[in-house]
Amino acid sequence: xxxxxxxxxxxxxxxxxxxxxxxxxxxxxxxxxxxxxxxxxxxxxxxxxxxxxxxxxxxxxxxxxxxxxxxxxxxxxxxxxxxxxxxxxxxxxxxxxxxxxxxxxxxxxxxxxxxxxxxxxxxxxxxxxxxxxxxxxxxxxxxxxxxxxxxxxxxxxxxxxxxxxxxxxxxxxxxxxxxxxxxxxxxxxxxxxxxxxxxxxxxxxxxxxxxxxxxxxxxxxxxxxxxxxxxxxxxxxxxxxxxxxxxxxxxxxxxxxxxxxxxxxxxxxxxxxxxxxxxxxxxxxxxxxxxxxxxxxxxxxxxxxxxxxxxxxxxxxxxxxxxxxxxxxxxxxxxxxxxxxxxxxxxxxxxxxxxxxxxxxxxxxxxxxxxxxxxxxxxxxxxxxxxxxx
Numbered sequence: 347x348x349x350x351x352x353x354x355x356x357x358x359x360x361x362x363x364x365x366x367x368x369x370x371x372x373x374x375x376x377x378x379x380x381x382x383x384x385x386x387x388x389x390x391x392x393x394x395x396x397x398x399x400x401x402x403x404x405x406x407x408x409x410x411x412x413x414x415x416x417x418x419x420x421x422x423x424x425x426x427x428x429x430x431x432x433x434x435x436x437x438x439x440x441x442x443x444x445x446x447x448x449x450x451x452x453x454x455x456x457x458x459x460x461x462x463x464x465x466x467x468x469x470x471x472x473x474x475x476x477x478x479x480x481x482x483x484x485x486x487x488x489x490x491x492x493x494x495x496x497x498x499x500x501x502x503x504x505x506x507x508x509x510x511x512x513x514x515x516x517x518x519x520x521x522x523x524x525x526x527x528x529x530x531x532x533x534x535x536x537x538x539x540x541x542x543x544x545x546x547x548x549x550x551x552x553x554x555x556x557x558x559x560x561x562x563x564x565x566x567x568x569x570x571x572x573x574x575x576x577x578x579x580x581x582x583x584x585x586x587x588x589x590x591x592x593x594x595x596x597x598x599x600x601x602x603x604x605x606x607x608x609x610x611x612x613x614x615x616x617x618x619x620x621x622x623x624x625x626x627x628x629x630x631x632x633x634x635x636x637x638x639x640x641x642x643x644x645x646x647x648x649x650x651x652x653x654x655x656x657x658x659x660x661x662x663x664x665x666x667x668x669x670x671x672x673x674x675x676x677x678x679x680x681x682x683x684x685x686x687x688x689x690x691x692x693x694x695x696x697x698x699x700x701x702x703x704x705x706x707x708x709x710x711x712x713x714x715x716x717x718x719x720x721x722x723x724x725x726x727x728x729x730x731x732x733x734x735x736x
Contacts, residue, residue: 355419362423365399366430374431377558378704382550385558386513390471392434393441397468401427405442406450410462417655421600425648428604429611432708433558435604439597440509440559441465444590445472445518449537452578452586457537461516473514474594475505475538475564476587482507483721485520485587486529490566492521492536499523499536499576501544501569511562512550515540519566520587523580533583536575544569555707592669595716596654599673602680602712603647609680609687609705610640617690627690636686643679650675667729670722677712677719684709 351359370392377388396402404420406412415423428435446465449457464470481487490503501521505511517538524532538545548563578586614637617628627633650672657665684706688695695702713719 351422355422358415358419359422359426362399362401362426366426369395369399370427370434371430374433374558375699375701375704377431377433380558382512382560385550386560389434389437389513389558389560390468392431393438393471394468396427396434396438397466401438402442402446402466402468405447406462406466410450410458411466412462417596417659418652421596421651421655424597424600425604425607428601429608430604431558432601432605432608432705433556435601436556436559437471437510439594439601440474441472441514443597444474444509444594445514445516447593448474448518448535448577448586448590451589452535452582453537456574457577461537465516470515471510471513473508473510473517473564474590475508475511475517475519476591477505477507478503479506483718485591486533486584488520488522488533490519490521491525492523492534494523495570498570498572501536501538501566501571503566505564505566507551507561508564509559509561511547511564512560514547517545517564518577518590519564520583523583527581529584531581531584533587534580535577535583535586536571537577538566538569538571538575542569542571555704555709555711557707591717592658592666595673595722596651596658596669598712598716599647599651599654599669599676602673602676602709603644603651605705605709605712606640606644606647606676606680606683609683609702609709610637610644612702612705613637613640613687613690616694620692633690636690640683640686643675643683647672647676647679667726670717670725673712673716674719674722674726680709680712 377385380388403412404415407414442465446462449461465472476485478488492499492501519536519538522532523534544567546565550560550562553561617633618626620627654668654672657668687702688706691702694700
């Protein structure tokens with residue numbers, strides 16, 4: 347088994363480490379503290395900057411102007427971005443991965459021509475509207491409907507906790523087109539643009555972490571769209587959603603890894619500078635062991651993520667359970683690592699002007715977004731029971 351990165355992957359890692367440290371990291375705290383309007387404006391600027399660097403192009407094939415990067419390479423670049431600014435990573439991936447990639451995979455040639463270039467360039471921002479107040483982990487429980495009327499589709503429903511909702515120009519919306527057919531045959535997805543009559547976004551929701559990435563509600567009230575807005579075939583939306591969610595789950599694992607690495611680096615640096623009783627605190631076993639545990643967890647998280655990404659690229663039948671394993675471990679490790687980093691900083695870490703305070707708040711999302719740890723464990727347990735059933 348070869349663990350060596352390719353020369354291209356090494357170059358991308360160095361490229362994004364340097365770029366994100368210079369262009370993105372300096373705005374992380376600013377985004378976290380900005381007003382809703384300022385955060386939206388700053389995020390648009392960050393996504394255009396990322397697009398200019400080529401980050402968005404990695405999600406799309408060369409025939410559409412992308413670079414068609416494999417999932418391991420995207421994880422490498424994503425870790426660097428999430429380490430620099432988790433909020434920017436979240437919004438960038440919601441736009442390119444959760445919105446742009448479905449168009450790339452399931453859209454018509456006209457839809458691809460219309461939307462992919464705009465998302466890759468950062469000209470427009472995308473969102474993926476699935477979650478509802480009573481339908482989070484249970485995606486089959488959505489209440490949004492799309493009814494055929496006068497040759498068009500009329501959508502009604504409310505989506506919530508949608509990343510980029512307040513600033514999105516393009517949204518992928520999941521709805522039931524035939525509820526009696528069940529989710530496998532009755533759910534469809536639609537591309538709905540900002541400004542479509544009956545389609546509005548609520549104000550950004552006030553969150554614990556990832557505050558610079560706007561999250562909000564989307565309201566569809568007799569929102570009428572044509573057949574051109576239907577993504578793929580009617581009734582095939584559930585299968586599309588499952589593919590999108592698998593990619594999204596892995597991306598949240600990468601986000602957690604980025605947060606964990608940011609915490610580890612800051613804790614190690616602070617421990618090498620802070621003195622207690624005449625020696626740096628990294629010379630105390632209690633602190634040095636914490637740093638050691640942080641390294642162990644980040645390294646295992648990365649290995650699990652790379653393995654899951656490789657399996658997904660190879661269409662390995664175990665890819666789904668490997669993604670769940672990576673998501674659980676990376677998400678829960680990030681929360682522990684953020685807590686240890688704050689403890690290493692002591693009272694300094696509890697202050698608002700300390701980066702680990704922000705990262706401590708950001709870390710928790712890794713156990714919730716993209717499928718909670720409990721849901722991931724349920725999937726893993728089902729896999730084990732099926733595989734080893736007697």
